[in-house]
Amino acid sequence: YLPTKPLLKSPIPAGVLSTIEKSKQLAAWTAVDRHIKPTYRVIGIGSGSTVPYVVERIVMQGDEANENRVFIPTGFQSKELIVSSGLSLGDVDQYPEIDVTIDGADEVDLELNCIKGGGACHLREKVIAEAANTFILVADYRKNVDFLCTNFKSGVPIEVVPFAYAKVLHNLHSALGSPSATLRMAVAKAGPVVTDNGNFVIDAPFSHEAMQDPYKIMARIKMLTGVVEVGLFCHMAQAAYFGNVDGSVTVK
Numbered sequence: 094y095l096p097t098k099p100l101l102k103s104p105i106p107a108g109v110l111s112t113i114e115k116s117k118q119l120a121a122w123t124a125v126d127r128h129i130k131p132t133y134r135v136i137g138i139g140s141g142s143t144v145p146y147v148v149e150r151i152v153m154q155g156d157e158a159n160e161n162r163v164f165i166p167t168g169f170q171s172k173e174l175i176v177s178s179g180l181s182l183g184d185v186d187q188y189p190e191i192d193v194t195i196d197g198a199d200e201v202d203l204e205l206n207c208i209k210g211g212g213a214c215h216l217r218e219k220v221i222a223e224a225a226n227t228f229i230l231v232a233d234y235r236k237n238v239d240f241l242c243t244n245f246k247s248g249v250p251i252e253v254v255p256f257a258y259a260k261v262l263h264n265l266h267s268a269l270g271s272p273s274a275t276l277r278m279a280v281a282k283a284g285p286v287v288t289d290n291g292n293f294v295i296d297a298p299f300s301h302e303a304m305q306d307p308y309k310i311m312a313r314i315k316m317l318t319g320v321v322e323v324g325l326f327c328h329m330a331q332a333a334y335f336g337n338v339d340g341s342v343t344v345k
């Protein structure tokens with residue numbers, strides 16, 4: 094089932110873009126121009142507010158470039174974006190090898206490790222990133238940091254099965270160094286956020302010291318029974334593009 098009215102609006106017209114939106118667009122367009130080669134047939138599409146600019150640029154490559162391509166979504170939002178942009182939708186079941194995936198990020202460190210899952214899509218995002226021969230990040234300048242958990246204060250998103258959330262929260266508070274980890278609540282605290290996979294999300298802030306070695310934290314959290322996936326993507330991205338206010342792009 095796909096709604097006829099897009100849930101995610103098309104990118105704002107260029108003339109009225111805010112500085113931050115311009116930065117996102119700049120990063121997205123640069124990454125598409127550099128990494129979506131004419132021969133590529135299977136393309137992963139991430140989630141979040143930067144990704145519509147990725148799709149915008151792909152559509153600008155024209156019908157001829159896109160007619161033999163298939164686009165693999167990382168969640169409900171990107172599925173709807175692909176369909177409403179007139180691109181062909183595929184699934185990782187049919188296409189377990191993807192040429193390139195472009196996705197947003199909540200923060201990216203010096204080693205191209207990143208936090209993802211601000212939109213609660215990180216399980217599917219990680220599957221689609223891992224299936225890709227090349228994984229590229231796009232973001233505005235605020236996401237470019239030396240160490241994770243610098244500006245993104247809510248911390249590392251962790252998808253958990255609902256039955257285990259209290260136990261995993263207790264593990265994070267008592268043994269894993271995240272005493273302020275919380276269950277993510279929906280707007281107006283109507284109840285927990287539920288992912289596309291029917292799970293809950295815990296947000297776990299960590300200190301800068303802990304984030305010197307994000308892989309170690311990721312591995313420890315993944316070992317907790319009930320954890321489905323951790324929004325730390327370590328050693329996965331080949332490059333990250335950040336749009337800056339002055340119109341330049343920083344490439345990591």
Ligand code: 5RP
Pocket residue numbers: 139140141142143144196197198199208209210211212213214215218
């Ligand atoms: C969703 C994500 C997003 O890619 C991440 O939150 C970045 O989003 P935005 O482009 O809106 O800053 O991981 O789960």
